[in-house]
Amino acid sequence: MMLCGEFEDRLLDYASLPDCEREVIDAHLAGCSACRMYFDTLERVDSELDRAFASIEAPAGWSDTVLRRTRTPEPSVVPELLDGIGWLGVLALLACVAFFLPGVNLVWAASAISVFLGAVIWISILSHAELKN
């Protein structure tokens, strides 16, 4: 003989139970007012949840707002961050190359290389963060 406490879990799964098990539960419910009350409460929970959440949709006009906000240039294959910082790196690289030409100041060469390395590290960090997003 199953006790009322054990029925609670069965009642929660009532919908997915096979017919034979459901018959046992129906028989118990017919004679047990406490379990019947619990079952009614469960039914109320389910119908209230349906009432609150079923057929929820994005509000009308919402898509238009999104489309308006995306009417910007086509998305780029290159991460956006590369556009700005990347150019800085390219300039620094050119400067590095230029300073290996004859008659170039070594202090300037060292500065250019530092800027170049800094830009590379910065790009790596930001690109990684952006791609992660």
Added chain:
Amino acid sequence: MFQLRLKQSGAGSESKKAMACDQEIQSLLASARHAEAFEMMLGVYRNKVFRLAYSMLGDRELAEDAAQEVFLRIWKALARYRRESALGTWIYAIARNACLTQIARRKTHPTLPLEEAGPRSSGPVERPSVDILRLVAQLPEKQRQVVMLYHMEDKSYEEVARLLDMPMGTVKTYLHRARKQLATMMKEADDAVRRV
């Protein structure tokens, strides 16, 4: 006697539509027709993303903002989308990340979840009504997300599992616990009303 109390379960028509459209979107992306692909994507996934955001944030207005943010992120990343993962999986991952960012932001500036302030209707009610939104708001976060999405997504365990990136067994467990807790809370609320 109690036979009519069966619940409907199964993937919603929207998810089927999404699967059918994914291929078309993929081919548009392959030919770099981003704007068309995006518009189609928006039509197919807007409700899914909105519901996911609503279930995670518990507030419709926040969900609207978050879902917009999600699609802006998608637009920016569209050209870099690789076919390694299914389109839906990619979109839902972006949506979850955007919502988690919002949740983290909200922890520093907390707001009331699930329109928690006051009853929803002021008109006459058939019985002393319990505000289900208020009860749902009291559930632990994961249970709340699962129970909301389950009812929004046509009672499909599969869809909820896909949206939240959880095993289906975990979804069932959370749902089971959530309904049990909601029933207990509703009974307590009823008892309190009766005592008054």
